[in-house]
Amino acid sequence: MAAATIKDVAREAKVSVASVSRALNGGSGVTAATSERIRAAADRLQYIPHAAARMLITRRTHTIGALLPDLYGEFFSELIRGIDLAARARGLHLLVSSSHDGVEEAAVAVRSMQGRVDGLLILSGRVDAAFLRANLPRELPVVLLNSAVKNPMYHVLNVDNHAGAVAMVAHLIQAGHARVAFIAGPEGNFDARQREQGYRAAMAKHAPKAPLNILAGDFSEESGYRAGRELLAQKVRPRAVFAANDMMAVGCLTALKEAGVRVPQDIALAGFDDIPIARYVTPALSTVRVRIVDLGRVALEHLAGLLEGPDSSTASAQTLGCEIVVRESCGASVT
Amino acid sequence: MAAATIKDVAREAKVSVASVSRALNGGSGVTAATSERIRAAADRLQYIPHAAARMLITRRTHTIGALLPDLYGEFFSELIRGIDLAARARGLHLLVSSSHDGVEEAAVAVRSMQGRVDGLLILSGRVDAAFLRANLPRELPVVLLNSAVKNPMYHVLNVDNHAGAVAMVAHLIQAGHARVAFIAGPEGNFDARQREQGYRAAMAKHAPKAPLNILAGDFSEESGYRAGRELLAQKVRPRAVFAANDMMAVGCLTALKEAGVRVPQDIALAGFDDIPIARYVTPALSTVRVRIVDLGRVALEHLAGLLEGPDSSTASAQTLGCEIVVRESCGASVT
């Protein structure tokens, strides 16, 4: 016994298939009485409309695709959680394609999603306007996350890295550590660049006389460790270190500890991201938190808005705030 | 200019739609020359077959669904990564529905996936055979992960919690700590129960004279802390503690440290899962690692096997090994 089709329901309820469709979808154009009869019949047969048939005629899949790079634990799961919850609330399905690092990989992924999704959520450092033009039909709604794309044709949702970095650096300075050093992220990375600019801006504003002190890093723990060693070798050591992400802060912390430098008494330390580990290192790491669940949720809601009325007036760029979380490593909380 | 259809390609290549279909799919039943001409035409028009139309006639979606509970960071991302990579390797898409905790929620999720997927991957403590019978068509291939379902009708893939626990307890005992205590997981949890049984088995085998010492816990850090305090209050303290997961081990570690008990010199400690934090606490936590990426990969491959030949002889139950990773907290490695 194969799955029941709309014809079976029609026969069972003694109406035409058109009426069944109307009763189950719009509800208009059909008497309350017959509608009830149809519903009953559908229940009895455990009728579930064939998704593909509906997609074919409707040209709506009720599915959105998420294209994600190779992401680390917490961030990935929180992001998906946010997207998924918001999608479910809207009756949308979620087609995931993760762990893309190469551009070419991403290209085949989006192409293979063609026709299976109504819209796309893309988080990827490598994707730019040219890529989108080349690989996507112009009419497919897309929302870019954490993207450097400036073109107002494309909708982007960014974390306010700049403001977060400014807030943290300002906090460090106000805690009395004017000489703040910065451990930068990887060259091409958009987040990393914004955080660095935030550092520069905050220094210029709150400690204009203090020297800028920027060390190279690539977001890895090891690069943080190296930066820590470098920094210890400097003639005049900084009073505080702000790392562009938590992993580097952890690496740097290791270097400082090894050298017998006390954190935060000798050098204060702060990171960015608030990964779970931040809470567990000693001393607990001060950092900047971005509510990743919200990032996913807002992104999906933005996209859903585009689906309903592409011509609508939804702003093409949006920014998501972040908050600094003060723990022990920055030497401000008196515990 | 709407997307090109198979008819457009047919016209462009001056053949019938049937030939286009044959050339692009099987390749058989069509001359190499015409096939080439068709391919060229398809390329020129940037033809991408309409997925829904194909699903409708083929009754294959080339998509598998993943139903997941509210999972914590690392585990979730690794699992998805494994599933996703294996799926992509097979040309399958991945429809994700996560963060389900209630049974009812899960039920509507699987129902809404009806017809959109060729098979289902389910990880959930709450799902049992009755649920599956009630909510899924009998012919839909399903693979259960970490499930207590024993019914050979359903395919399940479990982590070998038992063996992992046995190995770790044996290791602790052989390191000279015969009196090993165990912090248990939540009551109904399948993994937790298996780990406890592993503890019991290993104790019975390697330290039959030592007393069993089992403390309550619920996988949370706080419950680990409470268990640690409890354990310190015991008249004769254990020489080692094996927690059913890492979070509890971390909580317990905090309790021990607070009491001035040295780890591992006074009491050795071990956990289960190898979450990232395990590496970063002091002393670094010995634990049992399960290769979660493999879990996802193997599960998907199993499911893919079912799709190809449901009648095939693939075993209905499978088990994935795990390995103990020795760090400082168990006092065995001489660093």
Add this chain to the structure above:
DNA sequence: GGCGCCAACGTAAACGTTTTCATGGGAAGT
């Protein structure tokens, strides 16, 4: 009472594929 209108309902086309079946033509076998 006839006329027109509207609501409820049915009929059939359309969506874009795959696949079965029919048809043709050319090569091979006698």
Add this chain to the structure above:
DNA sequence: ACTTCCCATGAAAACGTTTACGTTGGCGCC
């Protein structure tokens, strides 16, 4: 040279919906 067979190809049905359009009947209005 005629038959036989096979292989490439085309025509058309089928998949399960939605929806534009037609048809019916009842009701109000003149």
